[in-house]
Amino acid sequence: xxxxxxxxxxxxxxxxxxxxxxxxxxxxxxxxxxxxxxxxxxxxxxxxxxxxxxxxxxxxxxxxxxxxxxxxxxxxxxxxxxxxxxxxxxxxxxxxxxxxxxxxxxxxxxxxxxxxxxxxxxxxxxxxxxxxxxxxxxxxxxxxxxxxxxxxxxxxxxxxxxxxxxxxxxxxxxxxxxxxxxxxxxxxxxxxxxxxxxxxxxxxxxxxxxxxxxxxxxxxxxxxxxxxxxxxx
Amino acid sequence: xxxxxxxxxxxxxxxxxxxxxxxxxxxxxxxxxxxxxxxxxxxxxxxxxxxxxxxxxxxxxxxxxxxxxxxxxxxxxxxxxxxxxxxxxxxxxxxxxxxxxxxxxxxxxxxxxxxxxxxxxxxxxxxxxxxxxxxxxxxxxxxxxxxxxxxxxxxxxxxxxxxxxxxxxxxxxxxxxxxxxxxxxxxxxxxxxxxxxxxxxxxxxxxxxxxxxxxxxxxxxxxxxxxxxxxxx
Numbered sequence: 282x283x284x285x286x287x288x289x290x291x292x293x294x295x296x297x298x299x300x301x302x303x304x305x306x307x308x309x310x311x312x313x314x315x316x317x318x319x320x321x322x323x324x325x326x327x328x329x330x331x332x333x334x335x336x337x338x339x340x341x342x343x344x345x346x347x348x349x350x351x352x353x354x355x356x357x358x359x360x361x362x363x364x365x366x367x368x369x370x371x372x373x374x375x376x377x378x379x380x381x382x383x384x385x386x387x388x389x390x391x392x393x394x395x396x397x398x399x400x401x402x403x404x405x406x407x408x409x410x411x412x413x414x415x416x417x418x419x420x421x422x423x424x425x426x427x428x429x430x431x432x433x434x435x436x437x438x439x440x441x442x443x444x445x446x447x448x449x450x451x452x453x454x455x456x457x458x459x460x461x462x463x464x465x466x467x468x469x470x471x472x473x474x475x476x477x478x479x480x481x482x483x484x485x486x487x488x489x490x491x492x493x494x495x496x497x498x499x500x501x502x503x504x505x506x507x508x509x510x511x512x513x514x
Numbered sequence: 515x516x517x518x519x520x521x522x523x524x525x526x527x528x529x530x531x532x533x534x535x536x537x538x539x540x541x542x543x544x545x546x547x548x549x550x551x552x553x554x555x556x557x558x559x560x561x562x563x564x565x566x567x568x569x570x571x572x573x574x575x576x577x578x579x580x581x582x583x584x585x586x587x588x589x590x591x592x593x594x595x596x597x598x599x600x601x602x603x604x605x606x607x608x609x610x611x612x613x614x615x616x617x618x619x620x621x622x623x624x625x626x627x628x629x630x631x632x633x634x635x636x637x638x639x640x641x642x643x644x645x646x647x648x649x650x651x652x653x654x655x656x657x658x659x660x661x662x663x664x665x666x667x668x669x670x671x672x673x674x675x676x677x678x679x680x681x682x683x684x685x686x687x688x689x690x691x692x693x694x695x696x697x698x699x700x701x702x703x704x705x706x707x708x709x710x711x712x713x714x715x716x717x718x719x720x721x722x723x724x725x726x727x728x729x730x731x732x733x734x735x736x737x738x739x740x741x742x743x744x745x746x747x
Contacts, residue, residue: 406717439746450745453728481731484639489728491721495686496744498714503747510743511729512683513672514736 292467292477293460299323300468301363303378304370305354306330306337309394312440313367313432316448318347320471325353327360334360345443361385365392365468367432368419372397372408375415379422387425390461392468393486394432396493404498407491416455416486429456429465430486431477433493436506447474450508454479455486478511525700525710526693532556533701534596536611537603538587539563539570542627545673546600546665549681551580553704558586560593567593578676594618598625598701600665601652605630605641608648612655620658623694625701626719627665629726637731640724649688649719662689662698663719664710666726669739680707683741687712688719711744 300317302310305326318324318341326341328334334354342352360366361382366389370378375395379386395415397408412418416430431454439445452469454477456462466477480489492509499507533550535543538559551557551574559574561567567587575585593599594615599622603611608628612619628648630641645651649663664687672678685702687710689695699710713722725742732740 403715403717407721436746455728478732479735480728482636484636485724485727485731488640488721488724491718492725494718495688495713495722498718499711499744499747502712505746507747508745510745511732512741512743513669513738514732514740 292463292470295464295467295471297322298365298464298468299325299363301325301327301360301366303327303357303360303366303368303382305360306333307369307371308437308441309432310367310369311337311341312437313369313394314352315341315344315347316440316472317468318351320473321348321351322471323351323363325355325360325363327355327357329357331356331359357382358385361389365390365464367392367394369394372415376418376422379419383423383425386423389426390464391419391423391426391428392432392465393419393428393430396433396490398494404501405494407494410487413484414487414490416483416490420483427458427461428483429454429458429462430483430489431455431465431469433489434496434509436508438506448472448508449474449510451475451511452477453489453509455481455483455489457482478514525696525703528697528700528704530555531598531697531701532558532596534558534560534593534599536560536590536593536599536601536615538593539566540602540604541670541674542665543600543602544570544574545670546602546627547585548574548577548580549673549705550701551584553706554581554584555704556584556596558588558593558596560588560590562590564589564592590615591618594622598623598697600625600627602627605648609651609655612652616656616658619656622659623697624652624656624659624661625665625698626652626661626663629666629723631727637734638727640727643720646717647720647723649716649723653716660691660694661716662687662691662695663716663722664688664698664702666722667729667742669741671739681705682707682743684708684744685710686722686742688714688716688722690715711747
């Protein structure tokens, strides 16, 4: 793809694209599900426990500015039937879950938003991942999927707060499949205030995931829910 | 230090603080030297070759809005006499240079802004550093210095462009010595448009350095000189 100014980037029309969320009952998954449903996308909350997923779906469906019938719940395999599938599971269960879902995720656009972090009394720090990053682990486990990484830095607290209309933050989108990345950029850009910015190949995903440790340090210091904006585009 | 909103952070008064720049004849060093001199700080451009450093100093001194007598050139040891010393050397010579300068840098606030990156036909990627990051390597080599890391993401092109008055970007400042970090935050904040934001301990420096590979990918895609803003503070 050619070099271009941000406002000139022609992203695909993703109106009506359905989104499944693995780990959709967690804070990040719920928050992303809420915002994407608010943007008019059918959202399938996935969980190991389908009943729990349906509970979360009911909660999200009842939130402000979500149209009737947009949010549903299913087991994780059910959530894999969506056009785009976001991986928002805890790092601890990441590899095992994805290994199980390689077949239902075959051909799908997969968006990994998992940050492999450890915590001790000095705060957060990145964990070492044999593949280099959570996103690269996903790419290894899902060779037939179109793997991207995005949504690492956006605060679950802000995502889930219905009184906040505008999330003035950028979403760094990584991927080796440029068309898949462009779809995820477009999806991020559907959320009010957000821009999906292409930020490189999966081999550069580690530092994007790990940067979340720095944002947590900033949050602690300044009592905030920070995100990132890319300047000059 | 307590949690606080950004506008409440009381940073030290750094008016008149002198700044030495190791590798001050390179693009990043020159750009930082220009902006800090413009902000009223005495700047000593350092280089292995003192004559070259003096050449660069003369160039910077002649640039718009730099007061007479603020910029000088010296060999690297000479630049170590400043209050704060910025390390802006190429990664290839990083360890060797710092090992030589451990004594003159003893007790100084040292600011590492080096990004260990490799380049191939797919673009930039982070190099593996035995210590974890350039900043941690500096801390190992300079046990008697107050090591911080900052200024990784700011574009040398924008820094050096005298027609740009405002650099609307944030500088992530890392360090285990909170007072040294606060001094560097204050120094960054002296540059018009910039804020120095405390972003964690040195163990979290790797991803900040490596993120430069992503910013390079963004620059290529959008034909820009991007930086980062931290939102919500």
